[in-house]
Every structure is written in C-alpha cells, then in structure tokens.
Amino acid sequence: MIPFARLLVRRIALLIALLATVFVVVDLLPGNTARAVLGRDATPDRIVAKERELGLDRPLPERFWDWIAGVLTGDFGHTARGRSINELLADKFPPTLLLGGLALTLAVVASLLLGIWWAARQQVAPSATVIRQGAVRLLQPATTIAAAIPEFVVATLLILVFALAAGWLPAVTITDRSGFPASPDMLVLPVLALAIPQIGWNTRVVRAAMVDAAQAPHVESAVLDGISTRTVLLRHVLPFALPTIVASFATTVGMVLGGSLVVETIFNYPGLGAVLAGSVADRDVSVVASVVALSGAVIMCVLAVADGIRAWSLRGRG
Known part of the structure; x- marks a missing residue:
C-alpha cells in the first residue's frame, strides 16, 4: 500500500x-x-x-x-467569455470519451487477437497454407507502418479513400440535439483513425510479450505434457505476458486522448478538440489547463487500474 x-x-x-x-x-x-x-x-x-x-x-x-x-474543490472556474468551465467540460467531454472509448476497445481487442495469433505462429510450418504464411509475414511490415503513421495522416487517408473516393462514409460529423454524432456511421472513420496506429504498436507489444513468456520452463513442460496449444497460450503464457501488455494498453489511453484532440478537429467532431483549439486561439489558459487536468485525471485512473492488474498477475511470484 x-x-x-x-x-x-x-x-x-x-x-x-x-x-x-x-x-x-x-x-x-x-x-x-x-x-x-x-x-x-x-x-x-x-x-x-x-x-x-x-x-x-x-x-x-x-x-x-x-x-x-x-x-x-471541483470548480474549474470560468472561460474568458464568461461560461462555466464545469458546464463546458460536462457538455464536450462525453463525446470525446465515447470516441476514445470505442477506439481503445477496438485497439485492445484487435491487438490481442493479432498479437496472440502472431506469437502462436512465430515459426510458420512448411505445411502451412500459402495464405497463412503470407498473413504471418505481412504482419511485420504492416504493424510497423501502422504504428509509425500519425493519427492525422491516417485520418486524411481514410477521408480520401472511404469518403471522397468511395463515398461510403461521411467525412464530417453532424451533431443532433444531444451533442453527439447524428448517426453511428459518423464515428467509423474517427475511431479507425485513432485505433489503427495503436493496433500496430500494441500488436507488436503483445506478440513480443507472448514470445518472451513462452520461453519459461513451465511452458515447455506444459507442451511436453500434451496440453493443447490454445490452453498453453491462455493459461500458461498469457498470464506471464499480462504485465507488459497491460502497461502498453495503459499508455495507449494517453495516446488515444491526445490523438483524439487532433482527429476531432479533422472530422469536425463535437468534443474537447474544438474546445482546446478555441481556448488556445483566445489564450484562455484556464480552459487549456482544465482540459489537461481532466485528461490527466483519466489517465491516472487507468494507470491505477493497470497497476492493480499487474499486481494481481504477479501474485505468488518470487
């Protein structure tokens, strides 16, 4: 304690x-x-x-x-234009939380599935299908590129391909009376723009953590005992890789919140991005600091949860 x-x-x-x-x-x-x-x-x-x-x-x-x-005391003060900052954050933070939550969920699920699958097929058997061999080899450059491209570049490419060229999804966000996007399809491109770089990075982290954990002696004993590959991965490898994976996901929260401010501006999304841009233009330091404080508080809570999960996963180890 x-x-x-x-x-x-x-x-x-x-x-x-x-x-x-x-x-x-x-x-x-x-x-x-x-x-x-x-x-x-x-x-x-x-x-x-x-x-x-x-x-x-x-x-x-x-x-x-x-x-x-x-x-x-819970009072963030007032903006330079006289509006309560508490009311402003209460109005604009939920849409940002929705966008960031969806992007984080997608990043966690996709990177876990891809990372575990990649680690399980670290050595591609000669008898494996051509498609499977190609998929495994494609992950190396694909995740590197995805992790290296900034969110605003991903957002621009998504708009060019899926909004302007194909016309499948809207390029801008229109809000309803609640202040949220008027239709679910308006969330698709912003969520993807935030999630793709994090999927690339976390997939590599999950794969590396799983490969390192698989070198433990108890894993080799489990394999020699004839335990199925799925059971070995989920019960003997994943728990030992969990501290590294959780730490990476906790860091991702801050990356998603920071990236959402840029992505929101590109897609005209009704969140804290517009608030921050306007407050910087007004030199309104109280609003800028309030956004940073709220984001920092969220990240601290997530880090506390990550510390708890890490302590739980390390219980009983010398």
Whole structure:
C-alpha cells in the first residue's frame, strides 16, 4: 500500500507540474486574451478593464494558485467569455470519451487477437497454407507502418479513400440535439483513425510479450505434457505476458486522448478538440489547463487500474 501511495503522490505532483507548465506556455504565446475576447476594434481602455476583470493584471503564480485551489474543490472556474468551465467540460467531454472509448476497445481487442495469433505462429510450418504464411509475414511490415503513421495522416487517408473516393462514409460529423454524432456511421472513420496506429504498436507489444513468456520452463513442460496449444497460450503464457501488455494498453489511453484532440478537429467532431483549439486561439489558459487536468485525471485512473492488474498477475511470484 505504501509504494502505491508514493506512486500516486508522485503522479499527482507530475500532473501539477504539467499544469503549471501549461500556464506558463499559454501565457508566453503571442496575443492578448482580452483583445481576443473583445475583438480587434476594442479600445485600450476596454482591454485594460477586461484584463482587470479576468485577473490578467495579477502575477502568473497567483493566478495559477487560485485556479488550482478551485480545482481541488471541483470548480474549474470560468472561460474568458464568461461560461462555466464545469458546464463546458460536462457538455464536450462525453463525446470525446465515447470516441476514445470505442477506439481503445477496438485497439485492445484487435491487438490481442493479432498479437496472440502472431506469437502462436512465430515459426510458420512448411505445411502451412500459402495464405497463412503470407498473413504471418505481412504482419511485420504492416504493424510497423501502422504504428509509425500519425493519427492525422491516417485520418486524411481514410477521408480520401472511404469518403471522397468511395463515398461510403461521411467525412464530417453532424451533431443532433444531444451533442453527439447524428448517426453511428459518423464515428467509423474517427475511431479507425485513432485505433489503427495503436493496433500496430500494441500488436507488436503483445506478440513480443507472448514470445518472451513462452520461453519459461513451465511452458515447455506444459507442451511436453500434451496440453493443447490454445490452453498453453491462455493459461500458461498469457498470464506471464499480462504485465507488459497491460502497461502498453495503459499508455495507449494517453495516446488515444491526445490523438483524439487532433482527429476531432479533422472530422469536425463535437468534443474537447474544438474546445482546446478555441481556448488556445483566445489564450484562455484556464480552459487549456482544465482540459489537461481532466485528461490527466483519466489517465491516472487507468494507470491505477493497470497497476492493480499487474499486481494481481504477479501474485505468488518470487
């Protein structure tokens, strides 16, 4: 319990340091928050009055302290345009969570299936079919390419092929009254754009972890005892590979959340991506920091779950 508590405190400290860095970076950006809110025609007197109203005339450390104190009580404050940040996040975070959750689920399921299948056929038998041999050999370059291509490039290619050329799926997202996409097919391309790079990376991780775990002596004994390949993989190999796999999936959560902000902008998806883009344009540091804080809190929760799964999988080992 003590090591876990120390790890939690360390992660919280890192998150606070990251939020402080966000405050500094946004404050150093060219432009003026008050002018961005009031428009180019605002007089100097109005700009000064707006800066005083927003507290921009105070030192940056004091503004950060006031904001972080409010966050600890559940109050993220207000945007430079006067809207409650709590309401803004409550309105825009669920669509982002839906998009990221679907992409993460697809990435986990696909990479597990592909990685385990790849590891089981590490050595392709000469008697294997041509199709099976080709599929195994194709995974090496395919996963490398998928993992190397950024989400925005994948999104652009998907739009070109499936939206513009084939016309099968919409290239932009239209929302209904609930604030979510009006039809399920509008989620397909954004989800794929987020999931494909993570499938490529995690498939390689799963395969490597399974191959390493298969070298354990108890696995060889299970094979010599005549236990079926499926049973050996699921009961004797996968549990030993689980800590590495879970750690990779936990890292994927942060990658998906970060990538979703870019993908949402490309597909005009109604999530935190548009909020973040608008807040950066307004130099609204409170909104930017709030998005980072919320994303960081989600990632910390996932890491805590991953730590629990890892501890469970390592129980009883010396």
